Amino acid sequence: MISLLMPGGRAALALHVVFSLLNTMYLPYAVVYFVDRVYLMCRVNLACTNLTFADYLTDEIIVMLVSSLLQIPILMYVLLVLDIKKSGGRASDVFKHFLPNSNNMTVEEVENNDVGEHEDDDVRMERQKVSDILSNRSADPPVVIVQNLRKEYQKVTRVCSGSTDGSCCCMKGDSDHDVHNKVAVHNLSLAVDAGEVFGLLGHNGAGKTTTMKIMIAEEAATKGRVQIAGHNITSNTAEAFQLMGYCPQHDAQWKNITVREHLECYAAIRGVPPSDIDRVVDLYLAGLQIQEHAGKQSQHCSGGTRRKLSFAMAMVGSPSVVLMDEPSTGMDPRSKRFLWDTILASFQGSRGAILTTHSMEEADALCSRVGIMVKGELRCVGSTQHLKNLYGAGYTLEMKLRGGDRTPTTPSSDSHSDLKEFVAGLFPDATLEESFADRLMFSVPQHAVTSLAKCFLQLETAKTELNVEEYSFSQTTLEQVFLKFAHYDEVNGD
Known part of the structure; x- marks a missing residue:
């Protein structure tokens, strides 16, 4: 308005400078107005026959150009700060974004020694391994490094301070707020090497999902850091996410576009050259055996097909790390086994993966190492066989006597006594867990088995001499190890 009433006046120019510098929404409208004003002034001026670029360089337009050049780095800095703060970083991490050596440890990370109370030796060794890797700055680091990762949630409870009239209701101003910190992830440290599938196990509320959310920057960590292929997810978010896939x-699929269109879209986003997109998409469709569904909208596909599509979307673009959250959920046994075989074949080279699952069978089939979390702490880590040996109850021996058509009331005390005597001689520390009719089940400690060959030889002999119809001698399963930690959590729960 001032510029209309006082064209070329100092007051109008001063206000224009202030708004251009301070109000980003002012610039696009001002550009249209002042450019149009130059054009209209030329139309009404008979001496103006042809407009050149120099005619548009008025004082107002020059001010807007300078303001834009000043605002671009400032707004870029603000956006980077907001993005890094959302991922749990600090404002100073913005400068690390532009530095070549941006993954140096901070003092806070080095001095964070509040480790869990119940960590075993393997977890302590894993923590030391992570510290050594980061201290030595290896040229070929693990594809995933998590160091002292901690996540706390604040829980505010309203507490009545009491009232003079004895009423049980809190009046306004008569209540205090008690703030408690709930630790969801307790200083987690682990490293995942290339070619490794690491299984993160735990019951609901153990901290698995929170850890995954921090790794994909959906949640901000309270302390600690995560590196993906050498890139810190707080200071080098773009580089880290280019190397990460997530299932x-x-x-997370669009209902109204086809399976092929999903993969074409993700291939373009992940930087696959346009000339190679069709070949890459056909490769994944054939590899996962979903060619016949390529033209279907995702809403019309079965649950198993959608899970295969989610896995393909995570793998396209050849990421260095893939995070998989229960990848075979809702799949039939045949499709589940096929997906497992595909996963095993996909992580044999330079890729690594972290898998969370409630299926111990899936973890046993896929994971080269597993870690079990309880109350936000990593309690144990190692191969499935190592954990079975370390925390398992040993072996289970189940024997069935001949005569399966007997009723439970049929006397079989003599046969049972002979069988118990045989097992006591073979495994002195074995205990009888169950006894019913023609079936007996014994628990055999790990140290009682010195030679599996000798055990099976004598069991085969007893099968003939003691009238045993069949027997089963099996090691503790991963599920029993998992249940042991879950039971510990229940017994020692708050």
Whole structure:
């Protein structure tokens, strides 16, 4: 308005400078107005026959150009700060974004020694391994490094300070707020090497999902850091996410576009050259055996097909790290086994993966190492066989006597006594867990088995001499190890 009433006046120019510098929404409208004003002034001026670029360089337009050049780095800095703060970083991490050596440890990370109370030796060794890797700055670091990762949630409870009239209700101003910190992840440290599938196990509320959310920057960590292929997810977010694939538990797909279009879209986003997109998409469709569904909209596909599509979307673009949250949920046994074989074949080279699952069978089939979390702490880590040997109850021996058509009331005390005597001689520390009719089940400690060959030889002999119809001698399963930690959590729960 001032510029209309006082064209060329100092007051109008001063206000224009202030708004151009301070109000980003002012610039686009001002550009249209002042450019149009130059054009209209030329139309009404008979001496103006042809407009050149120099005619548009008025004082107002020059001010807007300078303001834009000043605002671009400032707004870029603000956006980077907001993005890094959302991922749990600090404002100073913005400068690390532009530095070549941006993954140096901070003092806070080095001095964070509040480790869990119940860590075993393997977890302590894993923590030391992570510290050594980061201290030595290896040229070929693990594809995933998590160091002293901690996540706390604040829980505010309203507490009545009491009232003079004895009422039980809190009046305004008569209540205090008690703030408690709930630790969801307790200083987690682990490293995942290339070619390794690491299984993160734990019951609901153990901290698995929170850890995954921090790794994909959906949650901000309270302390600690995460590196993906050498890139810190707070200071080098773009570089880290370019090397990461994510297969969520619930299929994140568009309902109205086809399976092929999903893969073409993700291939373009992940930087696959346009000339190679069709070849890459056909490769994944054939490899996962979903060619016949390529033209279907995702809403019309079965649950198993959608899970295969989610896995393909996570793998396209050849990421260095893939996070998989229960990848085979809702799949039939045949499709599940096929997906497992595909996963095993996909992580044999330079890729690594972290898998969370409630299926011990899936963890046993896929994971080269597993870690079990309880109350946010990593309690144990190692191969499935190592954990079975370390925390398992040993072996289970189940024997069935001949005569399966007997009723439970049929006397079989003599046969049972002979069988118990045989097992006591073979395994002195074995205990009888169950006894019913023609079936007996014994628990055999790990140290009682010195030679599996000798055990099976004598069991085969007893099968003939003691009238045993069949027997089963098996090691503790991973599920029993998992249940042992879950039971510990229940017994020692708050």
